[in-house]
Amino acid sequence: MKALLKSFAAGIITLALAGISSAQTVIHISGSTAFRSALNHALVDILNTGYSIAGTGSSLSNSTQLVVSGTTRTGNYAVVFKTNLTGSLAGVQSLAQQSPQIVFSPSNSNGGWLLTSLATTAGTYFNSAITAAQADTAAPADICLADSYQASTYFYGTGYTTLVDQLVGVVPFFWVMGDSKDPNVHASLGTVTNITASQIKLLLSSGLPLSMLTGSSTDANITMYPLGRDEDSGTRLDAFAESGFGVFGSPVQYLPGIGGSITNINLPSTPASVSGPNATTITGLMPWPANPNVDGLSFPVGHSGFNSGGTLAKIIYTPVDLNAQDQFGGKFAFITYLGAGDAQTAITTGSTAVILNYNGVSGELSPSNDPIPSTASNIINGKYTFWSYEHLSYLPTLSGPAKTIANQLVQQISSVEAHYSGVSLTSMNVSRSVEGGVINHN
Numbered sequence: 001m002k003a004l005l006k007s008f009a010a011g012i013i014t015l016a017l018a019g020i021s022s023a024q025t026v027i028h029i030s031g032s033t034a035f036r037s038a039l040n041h042a043l044v045d046i047l048n049t050g051y052s053i054a055g056t057g058s059s060l061s062n063s064t065q066l067v068v069s070g071t072t073r074t075g076n077y078a079v080v081f082k083t084n085l086t087g088s089l090a091g092v093q094s095l096a097q098q099s100p101q102i103v104f105s106p107s108n109s110n111g112g113w114l115l116t117s118l119a120t121t122a123g124t125y126f127n128s129a130i131t132a133a134q135a136d137t138a139a140p141a142d143i144c145l146a147d148s149y150q151a152s153t154y155f156y157g158t159g160y161t162t163l164v165d166q167l168v169g170v171v172p173f174f175w176v177m178g179d180s181k182d183p184n185v186h187a188s189l190g191t192v193t194n195i196t197a198s199q200i201k202l203l204l205s206s207g208l209p210l211s212m213l214t215g216s217s218t219d220a221n222i223t224m225y226p227l228g229r230d231e232d233s234g235t236r237l238d239a240f241a242e243s244g245f246g247v248f249g250s251p252v253q254y255l256p257g258i259g260g261s262i263t264n265i266n267l268p269s270t271p272a273s274v275s276g277p278n279a280t281t282i283t284g285l286m287p288w289p290a291n292p293n294v295d296g297l298s299f300p301v302g303h304s305g306f307n308s309g310g311t312l313a314k315i316i317y318t319p320v321d322l323n324a325q326d327q328f329g330g331k332f333a334f335i336t337y338l339g340a341g342d343a344q345t346a347i348t349t350g351s352t353a354v355i356l357n358y359n360g361v362s363g364e365l366s367p368s369n370d371p372i373p374s375t376a377s378n379i380i381n382g383k384y385t386f387w388s389y390e391h392l393s394y395l396p397t398l399s400g401p402a403k404t405i406a407n408q409l410v411q412q413i414s415s416v417e418a419h420y421s422g423v424s425l426t427s428m429n430v431s432r433s434v435e436g437g438v439i440n441h442n
Contacts, residue, residue, distance in 0.1 A: 024078045025077055026139075027406070028083075029081060029143045031145035031146050033308060034235050034338075034421065037062070037421045038390075038420040038421040039421075040066060044068060047071060047073065048071050067083075068080070068081040086307055087232030088234025088235075092155050092163070094144060095143075096155040096156070097159075098161075144393050144394075145168075145391065146234055146393060147235060148388060149391065162396070163396070164393060165392075166410045170387055170388070171389070172384070172386065172423065173343075174339075175356045176313075176336055176355055177334070180319055181281060181319050181320065182320070192213045194356055199212055199213065200243040203224060204226050204245050208224040210224055224333055225326070226252075227336040228312075228336060229307070230305045235339050239386075252301075253287070254287060256282045256284070257286075258318060281322075281324070284325075288304050289301060309338055312342065344366075361385075362378060363378065363379060364377070372419065380428055381430060382439040390422065392406070392410050430442060
């Protein structure tokens with residue numbers, strides 16, 4: 001009888017544990033677009049086969065919004081991941097301030113699920129097995145990815161929760177130069193291979209005469225203007241910190257016009273060759289309009305920028321039109337800053353955009369699917385300094401399966417997937433304690 005009772009009790013415990021494992025855990029993820037490829041691969045690689053996935057990108061690597069449903073390989077937890085990656089600082093705020101950020105609604109066109117903010121966009125779905133039960137209204141993030149420490153952002157200190165912060169990799173950044181259809185400007189740009197921190201400070205504050213990059217006085221009347229990210233971006237924070245411009249510096253960044261309109265940006269789907277007969281071109285520019293509401297903050301003319309590194313990659317590989325002039329009647333071209341994956345997109349086949357050395361050193365960007373090779377010795381040994389740590393953060397109150405799964409993601413990204421977006425922590429022979437800070441040998 002006792003044996004029967006023990007067996008019955010064991011069965012009850014087993015059923016209870018099975019019920020716990022099968023209870024669906026929903027995890028909202030916000031934050032960095034620069035490390036999205038590594039994150040997205042980790043989301044599916046910690047799951048058993050048979051998971052369902054829908055997204056708004058053309059591939060797993062470049063999607064900034066995903067819904068992924070399945071069970072974890074370890075622990076067999078039933079989970080739905082919902083990502084909305086709009087920038088590192090937005091991710092930190094979404095946790096530290098708990099601002100509802102992610103909204104899903106049904107798509108009438110293809111049976112899948114789209115973010116309401118993209119409801120008019122025909123998203124690409126990897127399959128349509130995402131159901132109404134896996135869609136929800138506004139919800140705060142549970143996890144965020146960030147290219148910076150929380151203490152380096154606006155969202156730290158009084159009034160904000162201090163997050164649990166775990167390093168998952170190193171994210172390199174790059175300065176990328178666009179091109180022009182003017183043959184003389186094109187020829188001069190073709191001689192440029194490097195940009196320095198001092199030149200970047202001038203670029204961000206007022207534009208940079210091309211002659212300072214070429215060494216030729218005949219290029220003094222051609223101006224290089226900065227394209228950049230908005231205040232949500234960790235890529236922006238790191239670019240400003242590394243160059244010494246200042247994390248909270250006030251730049252004058254620009255909004256380009258494509259196809260005859262400055263305020264209506266029509267992004268090209270493929271690179272526009274300088275020599276192509278019908279290539280899309282940039283026809284004008286203006287300082288970025290005042291932005292009255294980024295994370296509840298207001299910013300003046302020139303201060304803000306694009307909310308996506310993927311968008312910037314498409315802009316920078318679009319050449320300036322032969323007849324385009326700036327507000328002074330002069331010729332111009334653009335320089336921007338991008339994470340590794342987006343920089344790789346910018347220099348894809350057919351593009352004439354180029355990666356610049358930084359302070360005379362190459363970041364060794366690879367043309368392969370993995371943008372940073374494991375042999376990138378300049379980054380690994382501290383010679384190339386335009387990089388930061390990638391952080392996976394969550395609230396100290398996160399508990400149960402959600403915390404367990406979050407830590408599984410930390411392990412998966414840091415040990416397996418980091419190469420999709422940067423460099424693994426174990427590969428690095430150097431370290432630093434703050435963005436743009438002193439680099440020390442380990």
